[in-house]
Amino acid sequence: MSETSDAELVARVRSRDQAALEVLYDRYARSVYSLALSILHDPGAAEEVTQELFLQVWQYPHLYDAARGPFGPWLLRSARNRAIDLLRRRTRERQLSWRLEVTAHATSDQNDPDDAVLQNEAAARVRQALAELDSSLRQVIELAYLGGLTQREIAQRLGMPLGTVKTRVRTALQRLAAALAGDREPWADTR
Amino acid sequence: MAECQRPFDECPEDLLPGYALGALDPDELDLVERHLALCARCRAAASEVRRTAELLAFLPSPHLVPARARRKLLARLRPVPSSSLTTWLRRPAWVLALAASILALLFGWQLAERDRSADQQAQQVIQADSQRRAVVQLLAQRDGLLIRLHGNGPARQAHGAIILDPSSNTALIAVEGLPRPATGQSYVVWLVRGQEYWQAGILPVDEHGHAELFLSPRESLRTFDALAITLEKSAQVSSPNGLPVALASLN
Incomplete structure (x- = not known):
């Protein structure tokens, strides 16, 4: 079943095929968890976001509408939204304590890894392209995408004109698109 | 804000x-x-x-997911309860009576309320079958509490019910007569406590205007005052901004 498309797996989940959900989990859990961890800086909360998201896929598979695009982007968008919502609810003091926990969890997790995770080369190329962005461009992207800040909030935080932030966001996305032009999307082989 | 005061036809x-x-x-x-x-x-x-922005999901460095997360998830996947007649007959008689009476309240009044042709009613019965099964399953498990739901605004023809099960902290929202939202729009369900709104989920509507949503919130349903449904321009909203469609007190 590991070669089965996402669409087919979701269809099987709709007919209560637990094995299909497990394949989807093995395919995407690492990306979901990594994204949530980068937003929340809390391994426990990232794990919870991951569990809740896949539980939602199991309980309400009809929420994914294949007509609106492939499953992978939808799932990761949902993961980000959940993590950002959680982040906004938490207090600054708690965030600080979570950051301290990251180190401890990162160590203990080495003894409890999940080997069955998606690790495709296309995703690595995306990360490389992102890493090659100028730090000023990467900064606004990280504050928006991982920090959940609006462009106006970023401008206030960095003390720069809103127009500059908009320009940097646009430039960053343009450069990313150019760097990956002609490349396969990370989830193209799992649609 | 001044940057948004542009002519509407300007891209x-x-x-x-x-x-x-x-x-x-x-x-x-x-x-x-x-x-x-x-x-x-x-x-x-x-x-x-x-399409480009979606690639940012790979911005974070990959981290191994603790294997316990997978085990916990699988432990939480409960099979959908069977709705077979055999299963039903194993239920105590009072549960069947309760379920039957509440089902009659839920669905009977809807049918009686409208003057429809026999064909339309038969079609409605078929369409409501899956909805009814879900309700029956919930009621068959435990004692439930029925709250009527009436649409207003853009969904004034909608009607349905919320079935609460405080013992398992679950609820089922069943609505029919909901107009399908325009592309990009969604019906969003909110749990309301005082002035605070917590998004409880998206209410999916099929082509017949039927909608069901099963809620299992982390916080006790007893602590919420009301349940609201709004029509939002995006499903990704953290507070209600759209038109209110229905509101029901949970007290």
Whole structure:
């Protein structure tokens, strides 16, 4: 079943095929968890976001509408939204304590890894392209995408004109698109 | 805010990257979504930039997911209860009576309320079958509490019910007669406590106007005052901004 498309797996989940959900989990859990961890800086909360998201896929598979695009982007968008919502609810003091926990969890997790995770080369190329962005461009992207800040909030935080932030966001996305032009999307082989 | 005071027919191209990133303020988001509804060129541009923005999901360095997360998830996957007659007959008689009476309240009044042809009623019965099964399953498990739900505003023809099960902290929302939302719009369900709104889920509507949503919130349903449904321009909202469609007290 590991070669089965996402669409087919979701269809099987709709007919209560637990094995299909497990394949989807093995395919995407690492990306979901990594994204949530980068937003929340809390391994426990990232794990919870991951569990809740896949539980939602199991309980309400009809929420994914294949007509609106492939499953992978939808799932990761949902993961980000959940993590950002959680982040906004938490207090600054708690965030600080979570950051301290990251180190401890990162160590203990080495003894409890999940080997069955998606690790495709296309995703690595995306990360490389992102890493090659100028730090000023990467900064606004990280504050928006991982920090959940609006462009106006970023401008206030960095003390720069809103127009500059908009320009940097646009430039960053343009450069990313150019760097990956002609490349396969990370989830193209799992649609 | 002044940047949003532009003529409506002017394409807000400078806002599309922020739109794709979910980094617009509410006034900007409103402007962009109203424009996209009318401008095919900007819809295509937004779609393109969104495809790039989606790649940002790979921005974080990959981390191994603790194996316990998978084990916990699998432990939480409960099979859907069987609705077979055999299963039903194993239920105590009082549960069947309770379920039957509440089902009659839920569905009977809907049928009696409308003057429909026999064919339409038969069709409605078929369409409501899956909805009814879900309700029956919930009621068959435990004692439930029925709260009527009436639509208003753009969904004034909608009607249905919320079935609460405080013992398992679950609820089922079943509505029919809901107009399908326009592309991009969603019915969003909110749990209300005082002045605070917590998004409880998206209410999916099928082509017949039927909608069901099963709620299992982390916090006790007893602590919420009301349940609200709004029609939002985006499913990704953290507070209600759209038209109120229904409101029911949970007290």
